[in-house]
Amino acid sequence: MDVSYISDVWKLTLxxxxxxxxxxxxxxxxFYFRRLAQFKPPVKQSSQEYPVxxxxxxxxxADNIVKNLPGILVQxxxxxxxVIVVNDNSSDESKYLLDEFKKTFKHLNPIELTQEAKMIPGKKFPLSIGIKSARYEIVLLxxxxCVPASEHWIYKMQHGFREGIQIVLGYGAYHKLPGLLNKLIRFETFHSATQYLSFALAGQPYMGVGRNLSYKKELFFNNKGFSSINHIPGGDDDLFIxxxxxxxxTTIVIDKDAHTLSDPQxxxxxxQRQKFRHYTTSKYYKSSHKFLLGLYSVTQMLVYPxxxxxxxxxxxxxxLxxxxxxxxxxxxxxxxxMHKLNEADLWPYFILLDIWMFFYYLLYAPALLKKPAKNWN
Known part of the structure; x- marks a missing residue:
């Protein structure tokens, strides 16, 4: 067979x-991401404020309590x-700070844990204690x-609940700071949010982020809490959802006033260590979700080569x-x-950020094969 013919076939196949x-x-x-781009929150016939x-x-x-807790207490x-703060075996001055805040803010309820939970790594045990201690049906995590982006955070997040809705997915953003690393962290966060928010809008919710997530206690207890994933250090947010x-x-709330903000690494x-911890839990997703997310990641990585x-x-x-x-x-x-999620300043760099994702996937793909770390903070 003509070698040139074989060569042409391979080139065409490529x-x-x-x-x-x-x-x-x-x-x-x-099919997916367009839903977030065109998202408009449903119009509610009546506005109801639920206890939260x-x-x-x-x-x-301790440092974060001083810096961020007031933003939650003055909503x-x-x-x-x-506001329940589960102080999980802290060795710093967290207890004394919470006691001082309690004197001013009567709706603050500190819970002191002084013993580790055996065979339950991560923060699922303290979070379970917090949910069990909650007075109200709607819990907002x-x-x-993290600090709320506005004093209307609680109102905006609970506003997503309506008949039949038990889960509200929010957006946990990062503070905008100078530098390349900040842009890459914020873009990766935006990119992940685009996926889980769009999939939820398409009727295929697969995760939420504990920085900004709300659901009903009834849902938690009816599914026996974290019992099926207690052996995994992470997953108190994404695996449970x-x-x-x-x-x-499930619904989403992406109003800018409903975001939370965190300090980036x-x-x-x-x-890198943070992302490795996060990605080690994705191997436990439902098979359909792993397929869809894997297909998207693989094809995105193949675009440029x-x-x-x-x-x-x-x-x-x-x-071309x-x-x-x-x-x-x-x-x-x-x-x-990006405009929906208040990340519009990243758009001028979107081509460069898209190229970066090729290297990002190469860098973090090994995390899918690693065992989860045993600590959570």
Whole structure:
């Protein structure tokens, strides 16, 4: 057989493979991510404020308690609310700080834990204690290193509840600071949120983030809490939601006033360790979710190497045209999503950030094969 013919077949196959990858990517952008880009919260016939229990777990978080807890305690909320801080075996001055805050804010309810839970790594035990101690049906979760983006956080998050809704997914953002690392951290956070919020809108919710997440106590107890995932250090947010969320019981709230803000990691090594901890839990997702997320990640990682190969070996202008189609649709969708999530300053860099994701996947893919760490903070 003519060698040149075989070579031409392989070049054509390479280009077709590139087109398939682009087609799969466009499916995600047009079927899933477009939903977030065009999202408008449903209009409620009546506005009701439910009693809310805010729950925060903290271990040796004295500095964050001083800095962030006041933003939660001074929320403008007319209806009854409480703030539960589970002080999980802290060795710093957290207890004394909480006692001082309690003197001023009567709705603060500190819970002191002085013994470790055997065979239950992570923060699922202290969080379970907080949920069991909550007075109200709606619990709103955050972390000690988070501060609400506004004094209307509680109101905006509970406003997502309506008949049949048991889970409200929020957005946990990071403070905007100078530097490349800050942009990469915020983009990765935005990119992950685009996926889990869009999938929820498509009726396929698969995770939430503990920095900004609300659900009903009834849902927690009816599913026996974290009992099925107690052996896993992480997962108190994403794995629990992966287990209990359905197409009909989950909604999202992305109002800018409903965001929480955290301090991003200051060094690459710290961020890498944080991401490795987070990704070690995704292997426990439902099979359908792992397939959909894996297909998206693999095709996104293949876009640039296949595109470059197709341009060099097959036809550069055809490859560029196919890539350009994705770039235009991606740019429009990300532009709208970034505005929705108050990350619009990242959009001018979206092409560079998209290229970065190729290296990001290469860097963090090994986390899927590692055993979860035993500590949670």
């Amino acid at each position: 280009f077709v493979g590139f087109c398939v990858v682009i087609a799969i990517q466009l499916y995600y952008y047009l 229990s805010v729950i925060i777990c903290a271990r040796d978080e 403008e909320y007319k209806t009854t609310s409480e 955050s972390d000690a290193d 992966n287990k209990v969320a359905t197409a009909t019981n 200051k060094t690459w090594n710290n961020w 296949l595109g470059i190969a197709a341009a060099i070996l097959f036809n550069w202008w055809l490859a 045209a196919v890539f350009g189609l994705r770039l235009i649709i991606q740019g429009i969708v990300w532009y709208k999503c």
